[in-house]
Amino acid sequence: MGAKILLVKLSSLGDVVHTLPVVQDILAARPGAQIDWVVEQAFAPLLSPLLASGHVQRVIPCELRRWRKAPLAAATRAEWRIFKQQLQAVPYDAVIDLQGLTKSAVVARLARLAPGGKRYALANQTEGSAYEAPTRWVADVAITMAPHIHAMQRGRELCARALGYTLPPVPDFGLKVPPTLMGRAQAAPETIAFVHGTSRADKQWPLENWITLGRQLMAQGYRIALPHGSANELATSQAIAAALNVDDEHHSDERGSAIVWPRLQLDALTQHLSQCAGVIGVDSGLSHIAVALDLPHVQIYNFDTAWRTGPLPDPAGSGLQRQRSVFAQPTPSVQTVWDAWLSCQPLPAQVSEWAPLP
Known part of the structure; x- marks a missing residue:
């Protein structure tokens, strides 16, 4: 049985696209790894090809943007309970917060770890990208990145260093023409x-x-x-x-x-x-x-x-x-x-x- 890995990249569309190569990087280095991904519901359809190919086992949708507008509403509380149940259904060997924001830190903290499992996150802000300190506080391992780095390479390097593998030279987004x-x-x-x-x-x-x-x-x-x-x-x-x-x-x-x-x-x-x-x-x-x-x-x-x-x-x-x-x-x-x-x-x-x- 391969390692169970949870990726937390919630939004926006461009950020989710830039994170796609992480999946292929992990599978190339860790064949048999089981990868789940937490993402905002609006962007979940983009991950459908990865689900269909079996490269991602589960896509766990959330609607944090909408829930924050009415946090006490009955519908919000019900949907939040369902989201927590889905998030905590599997114990993970690695939870990787690729977003670097308070909202992603909350999701990473709520996820369930397997014995010996760890949470990984960015230790610092990189140029031109948003960053909030709770992502570092929640992590078991916070990884310092070069401040001047492409958004796609930042995510790829974070995962490679968290899981201990060498990056392939060419990114593979996993989106193939049918x-x-x-x-x-x-x-x-x-x-x-x-x-x-x-x-x-x-x-x-x-x-x-x-x-x-x-x-x-x-x-x-x-x-x-x-x-x-x-x-x-x-x-x-x-x-x-x-x-x-x-x-x-x-x-x-x-x-x-x-x-x-x-x-x-x-x-x-x-x-x-x-x-x-x-x-x-x-x-x-x-x-x-x-x-x-x-x-x-x-x-x-x-x-x-x-x-x-x-x-x-x-x-x-x-x-x-x-x-x-x-x-x-x-x-x-x-x-x-x-x-x-x-x-x-x-x-x-x-x-x-x-x-x-x-």
Whole structure:
């Protein structure tokens, strides 16, 4: 019987995505390990592929964000009791708090340890990341990390040092394109997803830039897909699609059309993204999913923080950078994003005929 390990990474979407490689790291070093994961309910569907593959045994959902709004409500108390029962159903050899916040420290403290089991956590704040002291107080072993470190590497190193193994050089997110999608019809127009939505307005890219870029891609025969996760994002998707489809109404075969996807749960949205030829997006959780899927991807930054959350430099040494980040203030130009897009994918034979943007 392998070691029983509990990972505590509750939110947000990008943070959960950056933690995915931890699962594959542990299984490579400790075959037979049984891994459970505590996560906010909203992000639990992202872990469905890991459940289906057996790489994660249990996903334990919580709704701490909602519960804190009405802590004394009868529904909250009932749901909290169920959560505690699920959390304490298994004694763990290692509980690893990857969040570094009071809320994750509470979850780690409530988890049940097996005889000789230990709780592990971060001993310090790293640059650009939130940190609260209770995570260190609750831990049996608090591990000091380099202050300047990528968010994904921080979690991977924390687990490697807690469990005593050497990190594989290339992260494996465990999100694979379903085999049924590998043979999709090549005659269909290839789709580029535009991830324009983000939780912060100052991370957004101007609407007119998306429209200009969409026109350039549609001129090469691509279809543009527009996901959304809120009413405001839906309105932006519809505005982009309307502008692009007015330009493209002469395409009776739908080549180059812009489509607004329905609002999807994360597991379905991940599958939709996996069918795309690439993704162009702002710094957001969906952009990080594109990286996890190993899609050609350009990530747009209005702040110089790509070193902490953006695509890593080519880890395999292949010489092809499939994902790139671009940064400028107040925001990168369309030409900069276009040039990055061309450089992050195997280029088709007709690339020499592609005209640069005006």
